[in-house]
Each structure stands twice: as structure tokens, then as C-alpha cells.
Amino acid sequence: MTIIEESATVPAPRAGDDKGGPLLEVRDLHVEFHTRDGVAKAVNGVNYSVDAGETLAVLGESGSGKSVTAQAIMGILDMPPGKIPQGEILFRGQDMLKMSAEERRAIRGRKIAMIFQDALSALNPVLSVGYQLGEMFRVHQGLSKKDAKVKAIELMDRVKIPAAAARVSDYPHQFSGGMRQRIMIAMALALEPDLIIADEPTTALDVTVQAQVMDLLAELQREFNMGLILITHDLGVVADVADKIAVMYAGRIVEQAPVHEIYKRPAHPYTKGLLESIPRLDHKGQELFAIKGLPPNLMKIPGGCAFNPRCTMAQDVCRTDIPVLHQVTEQDGTDLVGRGSACHFWKETIHG
Amino acid sequence: MGRYVIRRLLQMIPVFFGATLLIFLMVNVMGDPIAGLCGDKACDPSTAAQLKKEFGLDKPVWQQYLTYMGNVFTGDFGTAFNGQKVTELMSAAFPVTIRLTIVAILFEIVIGISLGVVTGLRRGRPVDTVVLMLTLVVIAIPVFVTGLLLQLLLGVEWGVVKPTVQPEAPFNELLIPGLVLASVSLAYVTRLTRTSIAENARADYVRTAIAKGLPRRRVITRHLLRNSLIPVVTFIGTDVGALMGGAIVTERIFNIHGVGYQLYQGILRQSTQTVVGFVTVLVLVFLIANLIVDLLYAVLDPRIRYA
Numbered sequence: 338m339t340i341i342e343e344s345a346t347v348p349a350p351r352a353g354d355d356k357g358g359p360l361l362e363v364r365d366l367h368v369e370f371h372t373r374d375g376v377a378k379a380v381n382g383v384n385y386s387v388d389a390g391e392t393l394a395v396l397g398e399s400g401s402g403k404s405v406t407a408q409a410i411m412g413i414l415d416m417p418p419g420k421i422p423q424g425e426i427l428f429r430g431q432d433m434l435k436m437s438a439e440e441r442r443a444i445r446g447r448k449i450a451m452i453f454q455d456a457l458s459a460l461n462p463v464l465s466v467g468y469q470l471g472e473m474f475r476v477h478q479g480l481s482k483k484d485a486k487v488k489a490i491e492l493m494d495r496v497k498i499p500a501a502a503a504r505v506s507d508y509p510h511q512f513s514g515g516m517r518q519r520i521m522i523a524m525a526l527a528l529e530p531d532l533i534i535a536d537e538p539t540t541a542l543d544v545t546v547q548a549q550v551m552d553l554l555a556e557l558q559r560e561f562n563m564g565l566i567l568i569t570h571d572l573g574v575v576a577d578v579a580d581k582i583a584v585m586y587a588g589r590i591v592e593q594a595p596v597h598e599i600y601k602r603p604a605h606p607y608t609k610g611l612l613e614s615i616p617r618l619d620h621k622g623q624e625l626f627a628i629k630g631l632p633p634n635l636m637k638i639p640g641g642c643a644f645n646p647r648c649t650m651a652q653d654v655c656r657t658d659i660p661v662l663h664q665v666t667e668q669d670g671t672d673l674v675g676r677g678s679a680c681h682f683w684k685e686t687i688h689g
Numbered sequence: 690m691g692r693y694v695i696r697r698l699l700q701m702i703p704v705f706f707g708a709t710l711l712i713f714l715m716v717n718v719m720g721d722p723i724a725g726l727c728g729d730k731a732c733d734p735s736t737a738a739q740l741k742k743e744f745g746l747d748k749p750v751w752q753q754y755l756t757y758m759g760n761v762f763t764g765d766f767g768t769a770f771n772g773q774k775v776t777e778l779m780s781a782a783f784p785v786t787i788r789l790t791i792v793a794i795l796f797e798i799v800i801g802i803s804l805g806v807v808t809g810l811r812r813g814r815p816v817d818t819v820v821l822m823l824t825l826v827v828i829a830i831p832v833f834v835t836g837l838l839l840q841l842l843l844g845v846e847w848g849v850v851k852p853t854v855q856p857e858a859p860f861n862e863l864l865i866p867g868l869v870l871a872s873v874s875l876a877y878v879t880r881l882t883r884t885s886i887a888e889n890a891r892a893d894y895v896r897t898a899i900a901k902g903l904p905r906r907r908v909i910t911r912h913l914l915r916n917s918l919i920p921v922v923t924f925i926g927t928d929v930g931a932l933m934g935g936a937i938v939t940e941r942i943f944n945i946h947g948v949g950y951q952l953y954q955g956i957l958r959q960s961t962q963t964v965v966g967f968v969t970v971l972v973l974v975f976l977i978a979n980l981i982v983d984l985l986y987a988v989l990d991p992r993i994r995y996a
Contacts, residue, residue, distance in 0.1 A: 413900050445899070
């Protein structure tokens with residue numbers, strides 16, 4: 338048996354890496370989709386960053402641009418119709434948008450991996466899970482079919498799939514939903530990437546399995562000291578695992594904060610609305626709060642603050658001026674580290 | 690799987706008997722088989738009666754059918770009216786037609802699937818539009834027009850190939866006839882593959898494959914094509930049967946002495962034994978091709994399991 342020197346196949350870190358800067362930094366990212374009916378502006382100037390070992394939760398309704406941002410980072414946007422007119426995505430200080438297709442492909446899967454929402458459709462139905470897992474090693478590390486299979490079994494063990502060796506030749510449809518999602522996670526973890534993007538990894542699962550899968554993900558993240566971008570609309574999932582939260586609305590980040598502060602004191606009316614719409618046992622019998630109206634049409638986003646038609650606090654200024662992400666401070670003016678709110682009336686929202 | 694195959698084989702029995710009975714009846718009902726023997730003139734009544742007795746044609750049809758089927762199972766397909774054994778005709782004709790079919794199927798697979806993949810991945814681009822138009826033209830024009838045109842242009846005008854095929858029918862002479870025979874199916878295979886590829890190209894698992902950092906070629910061949918070929922395989926499989934029996938026009942144009950040619954002769958001369966014999970074998974080919982397609986389906990798509 339040959340022992341494969343794993344480290345030999347992984348390229349040495351580029352010069353200037355790990356010099357303090359974040360693992361991944363998204364700067365002023367814009368994504369548009371050019372369709373027959375017009376231009377849909379899905380992402381309109383997103384900024385966020387993730388450090389190694391850190392979990393960023395990106396929160397928002399469907400169509401808020403959270404998945405599109407993730408796909409832009411992965412480089413799996415359909416282009417055309419998609420287009421990135423502006424922005425930078427820095428991975429270890431290098432702008433991935435300026436890289437060649439081949440350079441980006443080498444990063445995908447190996448350095449940045451993605452976990453998709455619906456594992457049943459995201460896994461290839463006609464290939465065995467062992468093949469799909471082993472493919473990572475065969476393509477990126479040039480392992481033989483046999484060695485790749487051994488690695489696949491190890492991976493399945495690692496994500497706690499019972500009887501991994503016996504099930505390695507099974508097909509995705511032969512697994513339960515939770516097990517399938519574990520396989521997705523195993524596939525993303527295969528090459529121990531620096532960053533994992535999980536796009537609603539638990540939405541398709543029932544609640545008990547959700548907790549198991551999230552715990553597993555958090556555990557593996559700690560073990561490998563990976564950065565994690567967790568895309569979700571489930572506020573309950575976020576509270577447990579995330580370090581910081583970015584709330585998105587109509588392709589913009591409307592609020593950014595360390596995880597526990599946002600639950601205590603939201604600084605944006607939209608976040609506030611989201612938190613109030615969580616069913617709570619101590620409010621049993623009362624009417625459940627819901628944010629009025631619908632998310633905006635991305636082809637004609639309202640002028641000013643995109644949230645103004647649905648906002649209870651909206652004033653004239655909200656309809657004309659786009660609010661920047663203000664640094665949020667205490668009432669006495671001391672900075673709240675890492676907090677920002679894109680609302681003209683953040684003071685009133687957080688302190689009022 | 691084994692049980693499934695046995696069940697399918699058993700199901701073939703009634704289909705086989707039903708189909709052969711129908712052919713037998715039709716050929717008998719269509720006209721007096723003896724009439725064809727004496728050319729354009731009417732036969733001398735005494736000769737006709739003698740021939741009828743000799744071939745057992747004076748007995749009731751059901752009895753004729755039973756006798757015939759009994760003989761078939763002992764490997765005796767009877768004698769054509771010119772005295773040649775039908776089995777001899779078959780052993781001469783089938784190899785030729787099988788070669789022709791192989792050429793045609795290869796054209797369908799190589800050209801049809803390639804064009805389908807290219808157009809499916811480039812929907813709406815000029816390549817796609819041009820190929821789609823061409824397939825429409827090919828489908829719209831009858832095979833005998835395509836055949837005669839190619840024969841005239843390539844064989845007679847430009848002298849690139851021999852206009853007709855030798856009795857031995859080697860592969861190289863069968864290229865143009867094979868292309869003609871395949872043409873319509875080829876166009877369908879292209880369109881089928883195109884649609885299938887275009888549909889699956891947006892599938893989640895293809896996005897996953899890209900996100901895994903696989904090279905584009907691998908994404909297309911291992912992930913996209915594998916899934917997209919399932920309907921195409923079905924079509925090509927059933928087409929095997931259709932091509933073998935349906936080569937009458939092509940074989941006539943290029944003077945290929947295959948199954949189509951023999952069937953044509955048999956029909957023309959009202960040779961019941963030839964027609965029924967050949968069609969019986971074709972029915973079997975059809976049934977077996979269909980069974981293989983269904984089994985292939987389970988190989989290509991593990992979600993389909995036969996119990």
C-alpha cells in the first residue's frame with residue numbers, strides 16, 4: 338500500500354497570506370441578472386468578512402440575495418444571465434473575481450466548499466455516494482479509485498454515518514434525509530477546506546435532525562478551524578452556532594452584529610420585525626406578528642431605503658436617501674464593536 | 690432482476706403468437722399466394738390446385754398456422770416458392786442488414802449525441818439554431834428523397850462512392866446507406882439529447898459538481914451526460930428493431946440484399962413463407978431489443994429496480 342503525502346499535493350500558501358487579514362472578505366459586491374424582462378439587481382453592495390474559525394450567519398427572506406452572494410463567492414453563478422458589474426471577493430487577500438477560470442476551479446472544493454440545501458437533488462442520483470465523495474480525492478489529489486473509496490468510507494465515518502463501509506456503494510435515494518445531508522457535509526469537508534458556505538443546510542430536515550446536523554457541522558468546524566458562512570432564514574439555528582450575523586434585505590446588508598446582541602437589541606426595524614415574528618410560548622394566544630407587505634421586486638427596488646414601504650417607522654427621508662451602514666453606538670456614544678445598521682433611525686430603533 | 694427477466698420473457702410468448710398470427714392472417718387474407726407464382730397471367734387451374742395441395746394451402750387457415758408454427762419451432766421456416774429455403778434467405782440477408790443497422794446506430798450515437806450535447810450546452814446560440822433547422826429539414830424530407838439525392842450526388846455526379854452496394858455488402862460500402870437509414874432517427878436523437886442536456890444542465894447536482902471544483906469536461910461527461918442519456922438510450926434501443934425492419938426503402942435504393950430487399954421480394958411475389966418468416970424474426974428482434982432497453986434503464990438509473 339502506498340502512503341500518499343497529502344501535504345505535497347496542496348500548494349504552499351501564497352506569500353502574504355495569513356498576515357492578519359480576514360480569510361474571506363466581500364467588498365461592495367453587486368450582482369445583476371439580465372433577463373428578457375429587465376435587469377434584476379439581486380445584490381447591491383454587500384460587504385462582509387469571515388475569519389478562520391469564525392461563523393457568520395447571513396439572514397434574510399427568500400430573494401434577499403443571500404444565496405446569490407454565496408454563489409458569487411463560489412463562482413457558480415450562471416453567467417450569463419448573471420453579471421458581477423462591481424465588487425471584490427478577497428480570499429486570503431487575493432481577488433477571486435480577477436482570477437482565471439482554472440485558478441478558481443482549483444479553489445472550489447479544495448479551499449472553499451459549499452453545502453447545499455436539498456441534498457436529494459444536490460447529489461447526483463445515478464452515482465453512488467462513495468463515487469461522489471471519492472471524486473474529490475481523485476480529481477484534486479489524483480488518488481486511485483481504490484484509495485479514494487477508502488477515503489470516502491473514512492469521511493462517512495467522520496460524519497457519523499452508521500455502517501459506512503457497507504453503505505459506501507449505496508445511492509443517494511437509499512439514504513434518509515438527515516444521512517443525505519451528512520453526506521453533503523462530508524463532501525464539503527473532504528479536502529478540509531478553509532471556508533465552508535452552508536446554504537440553508539437544515540431547511541429540508543425535520544427539527545430533531547436539524548439539531549444533529551447543526552451540531553455536527555459546528556463540531557467539525559471547531560476541529561478544522563474553518564470559517565463558516567451559514568445562510569439561513571431560521572433565527573433559531575443561528576443563535577446556537579453563529580458568532581456574528583448579517584441581515585440582508587433586497588441585496589443589501591441592513592444590519593450587522595455579534596450574535597447575542599442582535600437578539601437583545603436589534604438596531605434595524607426589519608431585524609426587529611423578524612425577531613417579533615418568531616412564535617413564542619409566552620405569547621400564546623396573542624396574534625403572531627408579521628412584517629406587512631412583500632419583499633420588493635428586484636427589477637424595481639423602491640428608492641431610498643428598500644424597506645420603506647413595509648416599515649412602520651418610515652419617514653420622508655427613507656423614501657429619498659439610501660441609508661449607509663451606520664456604526665451603532667451606545668446612548669453615551671461609545672462604539673458597539675462590530676455593530677452596524679443601515680437605518681436612518683437606528684438610534685430610535687435600538688434605544689427608543 | 691432475474692425474476693423480472695423471466696416475467697418479461699414469459700410476457701413475450703403471447704405477444705409473439707399474437708403478432709405472428711396477425712401477420713399470417715393478413716398475408717393469407719390479402720390474396721391468393723399461388724397467383725403470384727405464374728407471373729402476370731392467371732395460373733392453370735390444375736397446376737394451381739396441385740401447388741395448393743403441395744404447400745398445404747387447401748387446409749383451413751388455423752391449421753396452416755399451427756403447422757407453420759410447429760415447423761418454426763423445429764427451425765424450419767418453410768420454402769419460398771422459388772424453391773429456396775427461407776432459412777437460407779435469412780442467413781444471407783440478416784448479416785447484411787445487421788451490418789447496415791450497426792452502421793446506422795453508430796451514426797445515431799456518435800453524430801446524434803455529439804450534436805445534441807453541443808446544442809444543449811449552447812442553447813439559443815447560432816450553432817444551436819443551425820443544427821435545429823437542419824434536423825427539421827432531415828425529419829421533414831422522406832428517406833427515399835434523401836437516399837436518392839445522396840446516391841445521385843455522391844455516387845453518380847461526384848463519384849465519391851459506388852452508387853450501389855455489392856452483394857457481400859462490406860462495411861465501407863454501407864457508410865452512405867447507413868447514414869441515409871439513420872438520418873431521421875439521428876435528427877430525433879439530436880433533439881432528444883439536446884432537450885435532455887438543456888434540462889439537466891440546470892439541475893442541482895450539476896451545480897454541486899461544479900462547486901466540487903471538477904473540470905468542465907468531467908462535469909459534462911460524468912454528471913450531466915450520464916443522466917441525460919437515459920431517454921436517448923430508450924429511443925436508440927427501440928430504434929434497433931425499427932431500423933432492421935424498416936430498411937426496405939434504403940435497401941431498395943442502394944440495391945442491398947438484406948432483410949428489406951427479401952421482404953420486398955416476398956411481398957411482390959406473394960411468398961407467404963418468406964414474409965411470415967422474416968417478420969416473425971423481426972418481431973423477436975423487436976421484443977428482445979425492448980427487453981434489453983428496459984434492463985439497460987436499470988443499469989443507467991439505480992433508482993429503477995426490478996423485482
